[in-house]
Amino acid sequence: MTSHSLWNFTAVCALAMSVGGALALATDGTHDFARYQVILDKAPFGAMAGTAVDAPQPSFSTRYSWIGTAKEDDQPLMAIILDKEGAGNHVHFVAEGDKMGSVTVVKIEKVEGTPGKLQLKQDLEVATLTMEAKPGSAAAPPPGAPQGIPIGQPPVPGAAQPGARRIPFARGLTK
Numbered sequence: 001m002t003s004h005s006l007w008n009f010t011a012v013c014a015l016a017m018s019v020g021g022a023l024a025l026a027t028d029g030t031h032d033f034a035r036y037q038v039i040l041d042k043a044p045f046g047a048m049a050g051t052a053v054d055a056p057q058p059s060f061s062t063r064y065s066w067i068g069t070a071k072e073d074d075q076p077l078m079a080i081i082l083d084k085e086g087a088g089n090h091v092h093f094v095a096e097g098d099k100m101g102s103v104t105v106v107k108i109e110k111v112e113g114t115p116g117k118l119q120l121k122q123d124l125e126v127a128t129l130t131m132e133a134k135p136g137s138a139a140a141p142p143p144g145a146p147q148g149i150p151i152g153q154p155p156v157p158g159a160a161q162p163g164a165r166r167i168p169f170a171r172g173l174t175k
Contacts, residue, residue, distance in 0.1 A: 059125065059127050060103065060120075060122045060125060060127065061120055061127030063083060063084050064081050064082065064083060064084070064100075064103075064129060065081070065082040065084060066079060066080070066082075066116075066118045066129040066130070066131045067081070067082050067091075067131070068131065069108070069110050069116070069131075075095075076096065077108050077110060078093050078094060078095050078108075079092075079093075079094055079095075079108050079118050080092070081094060081118075081129075083100070095108070096108055102122055102123070103120050103122045104120070104121045104122070105118070105119075105120060106119040106120065106121050106126065115130045117129070117130055118130070118131070
């Protein structure tokens with residue numbers, strides 16, 4: 001065989017295979033999308049985009065509740081924060097700049113008569129917590145009213161006043 005006839009033979013074979021393959025593909029009715037539906041139903045690589053899994057996750061701050069503040073004479077204002085997801089509802093006493101794991105206390109704002117604001121930051125997300133009045137708690141007494149005594153009633157002598165009490169003790173006594 002000459003090179004020219006070899007070239008013709010190869011071209012004819014290639015043409016025959018392509019025509020035969022195209023005819024086989026055209027007559028095969030199983031090449032529709034329905035046969036792949038079982039793969040989509042089982043979702044072997046997780047849920048597809050746009051489903052409920054892509055819904056925004058709640059903020060990291062939902063696990064914390066700001067329950068109060070504490071201030072000692074020359075110390076900075078501290079926030080009392082309840083970690084609802086921690087082991088046994090852990091309570092943190094933190095000042096500005098302190099960390100609770102990966103969460104940083106950015107700012108504590110507490111002004112009398114206002115609910116106050118507490119800013120927390122985790123990575124790039126910043127959240128603000130407010131301290132709300134407890135349900136069922138009485139309103140603050142007017143200024144000048146004595147603390148712990150019901151308004152309109154005289155104090156009873158010798159009666160224990162509610163609130164903080166000092167517990168007496170003696171030093172150096174041994175039995």
